[in-house]
Amino acid sequence: xxxxxxxxxxxxxxxxxxxxxxxxxxxxxxxxxxxxxxxxxxxxxxxxxxxxxxxxxxxxxxxxxxxxxxxxxxxxxxxxxxxxxxxxxxxxxxxxxxxxxxxxxxxxxxxxxxxxxxxxxxxxxxxxxxxxxxxxxxxxxxxxxxxxxxxxxxxxxxxxxxxxxxxxxxxxxxxxxxxxxxxxxxxxxxxxxxxxxxxxxxxxxxxxxxxxxxxxxxxxxxxxxxxxxxxxxxxxxxxxxxxxxxxxxxxxxxxxxxxxxxxxxxxxxxxxxxxxxxxxxxxxxxxxxxxxxxxxxxxxxxxxxxxxxxxxxxxxxxxxxxxxxxxxxxxxxxxxxxxxxxxxxxxxxxxxxxxxxxxxxxxxxxxxxxxxxxxxxxxxxxxxxxxxxxxxxxxxx
Amino acid sequence: xxxxxxxxxxxxxxxxxxxxxxxxxxxxxxxxxxxxxxxxxxxxxxxxxxxxxxxxxxxxxxxxxxxxxxxxxxxxxxxxxxxxxxxxxxxxxxxxxxxxxxxxxxxxxxxxxxxxxxxxxxxxxxxxxxxxxxxxxxxxxxxxxxxxxxxxxxxxxxxxxxxxxxxxxxxxxxxxxxxxxxxxxxxxxxxxxxxxxxxxxxxxxxxxxxxxxxxxxxxxxxxxxxxxxxxxxxxxxxxxxxxxxxxxxxxxxxxxxxxxxxxxxxxxxxxxxxxxxxxxxxxxxxxxxxxxxxxxxxxxxxxxxxxxxxxxxxxxxxxxxxxxxxxxxxxxxxxxxxxxxxxxxxxxxxxxxxxxxxxxxxxxxxxxxxxxxxxxxxxxxxxxxxxxxxxxxxxxxxxxxxx
Numbered sequence: 066x067x068x069x070x071x072x073x074x075x076x077x078x079x080x081x082x083x084x085x086x087x088x089x090x091x092x093x094x095x096x097x098x099x100x101x102x103x104x105x106x107x108x109x110x111x112x113x114x115x116x117x118x119x120x121x122x123x124x125x126x127x128x129x130x131x132x133x134x135x136x137x138x139x140x141x142x143x144x145x146x147x148x149x150x151x152x153x154x155x156x157x158x159x160x161x162x163x164x165x166x167x168x169x170x171x172x173x174x175x176x177x178x179x180x181x182x183x184x185x186x187x188x189x190x191x192x193x194x195x196x197x198x199x200x201x202x203x204x205x206x207x208x209x210x211x212x213x214x215x216x217x218x219x220x221x222x223x224x225x226x227x228x229x230x231x232x233x234x235x236x237x238x239x240x241x242x243x244x245x246x247x248x249x250x251x252x253x254x255x256x257x258x259x260x261x262x263x264x265x266x267x268x269x270x271x272x273x274x275x276x277x278x279x280x281x282x283x284x285x286x287x288x289x290x291x292x293x294x295x296x297x298x299x300x301x302x303x304x305x306x307x308x309x310x311x312x313x314x315x316x317x318x319x320x321x322x323x324x325x326x327x328x329x330x331x332x333x334x335x336x337x338x339x340x341x342x343x344x345x346x347x348x349x350x351x352x353x354x355x356x357x358x359x360x361x362x363x364x365x366x367x368x369x370x371x372x373x374x375x376x377x378x379x380x381x382x383x384x385x386x387x388x389x390x391x392x393x394x395x396x397x398x399x400x401x402x403x404x405x406x407x408x409x410x411x412x413x414x415x416x417x418x419x420x421x422x423x424x425x426x427x428x429x430x431x432x433x434x435x436x437x438x439x440x441x442x443x444x445x446x447x448x449x450x451x452x453x454x455x456x457x458x459x460x461x462x
Numbered sequence: 463x464x465x466x467x468x469x470x471x472x473x474x475x476x477x478x479x480x481x482x483x484x485x486x487x488x489x490x491x492x493x494x495x496x497x498x499x500x501x502x503x504x505x506x507x508x509x510x511x512x513x514x515x516x517x518x519x520x521x522x523x524x525x526x527x528x529x530x531x532x533x534x535x536x537x538x539x540x541x542x543x544x545x546x547x548x549x550x551x552x553x554x555x556x557x558x559x560x561x562x563x564x565x566x567x568x569x570x571x572x573x574x575x576x577x578x579x580x581x582x583x584x585x586x587x588x589x590x591x592x593x594x595x596x597x598x599x600x601x602x603x604x605x606x607x608x609x610x611x612x613x614x615x616x617x618x619x620x621x622x623x624x625x626x627x628x629x630x631x632x633x634x635x636x637x638x639x640x641x642x643x644x645x646x647x648x649x650x651x652x653x654x655x656x657x658x659x660x661x662x663x664x665x666x667x668x669x670x671x672x673x674x675x676x677x678x679x680x681x682x683x684x685x686x687x688x689x690x691x692x693x694x695x696x697x698x699x700x701x702x703x704x705x706x707x708x709x710x711x712x713x714x715x716x717x718x719x720x721x722x723x724x725x726x727x728x729x730x731x732x733x734x735x736x737x738x739x740x741x742x743x744x745x746x747x748x749x750x751x752x753x754x755x756x757x758x759x760x761x762x763x764x765x766x767x768x769x770x771x772x773x774x775x776x777x778x779x780x781x782x783x784x785x786x787x788x789x790x791x792x793x794x795x796x797x798x799x800x801x802x803x804x805x806x807x808x809x810x811x812x813x814x815x816x817x818x819x820x821x822x823x824x825x826x827x828x829x830x831x832x833x834x835x836x837x838x839x840x841x842x843x844x845x846x847x848x849x850x851x852x853x854x855x856x857x858x859x860x861x862x863x864x865x
Contacts, residue, residue, distance in 0.1 A: 066646075117677075127695060130670040130672070196820075198799065199800055200799060205780040210715075210782035213713070214782030214783060214785055215785070216786070219784050221624045229702070229703035232691050235609065235612060236670075244638075245634070247634070248637055249821040252476055253823065255641065255648070256826050258645065258648050264824040267823075269820050269822075275802055275817075277631075279625040280626075282817050285786075286814055287811075289499075298601065299624060300624035308601070319604075319605040319610065392601065392602035400672075406665075423673070425673070426666045430638075431588070433655040
C-alpha cells in the first residue's frame, strides 16, 4: 500500500533545522517535498560537518541529514519573481512550511493568512522560534537559546552547580519543535479530510521546549518545587545517588539503583553473587529496606566495583538478562555494530551524488500496512529548478 | 511509564475517545510517584500504600481520557478487554514485548475482533530483534541510542539528560504514527500494526553528527568530545551559558557571525578586551574561546538574567535566560500570551495546572473536558453504556475482583 503521505505536495521555505526536519519527516513517509533555496543555497548547506572535510554546498552533512528525499528549487523569495514562484507553487500544494518570524515575513511581503485565504485547501505550517504572536515573536533564537529559555537546559548538566547547565547534543530544541509540527500538521490533515479546508498551524519552538521538560513541570504544578540538575540522571527536588557506572573497558552504563524495589534488589544481588562480587549483600539483614538504606554508601561502592570488573556490553546484556533496566552508553560509532539494529535491518544505504554509499538511520516507525519509502540522497542545489518551474509555467499558461 | 499515556493524551486532547485500561492490583507508576501538592520528595521516595488518585504525574498524562480497571489475570477480565477492543478502532500498548501475546492479543487476533484496527505498539527496542525483550525507560533509551554519550564537557563523564526526553519524544513519534495510520485508513479503509522502537527514534534524533561518524569515520571518544555548550558546526563564538545574578542563575548567548558580534560589543558598551584582534573574526573568536568565555562570564556575572536577555535581544543578539519551570509558569510573558498552560479542577487534587499543546490552530480546537480519571471512575459508563452490561453485572464483577 502507498505510504500515508503519497500524493501530498509540500513547499518548504526553511532557514533552520526545525523546518528542515519537519520537511524530512514528511518526505520520509512519501510526500513530495520541494525545498525553496536562495541562489546561494539554504543556510543549512553552509553548516558542517562536511564530507571528507571539504567545505561546499554539496558536501554539508548537516544539509544531507535533514534533506533526504526532497527536491531543490532555487527561488529567491526576497525578490518579487521569487515570491511569485512561491505563490505559484502553493496554488496546487497541500502544505506550505515556513520558518520565517513575523518581521522576516513582513520584510519580504509574505502574508501567511492571505496565502491561506487564496488557497483554501492549503495547510500553512509555521514553525518558528517563539510562534507568530506575542511579545517575543521576533526574538532571535538558536538551539542553545531555545533549550535555555524553554526550560530543558535547567534540568541538564552536572551535580557540581558551579558548572553551568550543559546543552544536550543534537539540535533537540529544533527537533522538539519539529515533533510538534508533525502532530499539528496531522491534526490539520485529519481536519481537512473532514472539512475540505486547510488552516494555519502556528508552532512555537519555545513552547515545544516548555512542555517537553517531563517531571520539571509536574514538580512545579503540584509541590511547587524547581528540580535541581544532576549528572546524567533525573533532575530532582533533592540529590539522589549517581546512576552512571564506569566499566572495565572505560565506558559507562546507566543503572538507577532503586533500593525500595525488592525484586530489583534480589536480581542485583543474584547477579553480583554469580560473579563472586556480592560481598555480604546476600546477608539476610539486607532484606530489610531500612537496613539497605542505612548501608547505601557501602552498597554503592560495591556496585561501582562490580561494574569496574566487566565490559559495558557485558554489564548491559547480563543486567538485562537479570531483568534490570540497565543501558550501555553507546557512542554513535558503536551503533553501526549493534546486533539488534542489524537484525532489525535498521540501517539503510544511500548512494550520494559522488557515488559514495553511506549508512543512514532507518525509518522512525515500522508499519505493517506500508513499506518504508526508499531513502534517497538530498538534492543538489537547484537540481529540480528547471523541472519544477517548467511545470509551473505550463500550469499558468 | 509515560510513553503510552503521553502519546494517547495528544489524541484525547483533540477529540478522540481514549479509554485507559488499568489494573487495580498493579498501579500505574505515575499514580504511585509522590508528586503531590505540598510535599517535596524525589520520585524514588514512594509511599508504601499510595492514594492512587493523588498523583500529579498521572493527572498530567491522562487528562481528557476515560479510565477503567480490568484484571487481566481473570478470564472474565480478558473477555471484557476483547469486547472493548471490538468496540474500538485503535488499540495501543506499551508493555514489555510478550505481555500482549500472553493474553492472546496479537495483531491477527485484534483484526478478528475489530476489522481494520490500528494496533500501536510502543516499546523501547521494537518487537523484533535479539534485544526486543530488554527493559527500558527514558534514561536507558537515551543511553543506548547515543543521546547521553554526545552530551557533556570534553573528556568528562557525560552529563547526558536530566529528564526522560525520550519518553516524551517516543510518545510524539507514536502519536504521529497513530495519526498517520488513521489518516491513511480514512481513505484506504485499511488498518495497520505499528512498531515504534524508542531507541531507533532516538538514533534518528542524534542529528548530523551521526553522518560525521558514518561518512568521515569520526570518533566521538577522546579528550575533545563532547563539546559542552560550544558548537562545532557552525563555528559560533561566543556560544555558551554564563552566570548571572543570584544562585545558580544563567543566561545562554549565541553569536553566529560578525554582525551579531558587533551588536553584542555595542550592547556590552565596547569594552577594550572585545576590540582585541584575537576576537576580531568568527574564526579568531572560535580559536580563542577559553579566553572569550571567561571574558563573557566576567561581564554577565552580577547582571539580572532577564534584564540582560531583553537588552541583548533588543540589540539583535540571540540570548535566553535559563528558565526554571517556575519561570515558565509564573513570569514568562510569551508563554502567558500564547496560553501554553491551563488549569482544571480534580476531585482529589483540586485545581491543577496542565501542559498544553505548543501549537495555535486557526480552526482545530483542543477540548479540555476533564482532568485525569480516578481509578476505575468510568467503569460504569464504559461497561454499561458502551458494552451493554447491566449495573448488577458491573457490581458483581467489581466485587469478585474482575474490575
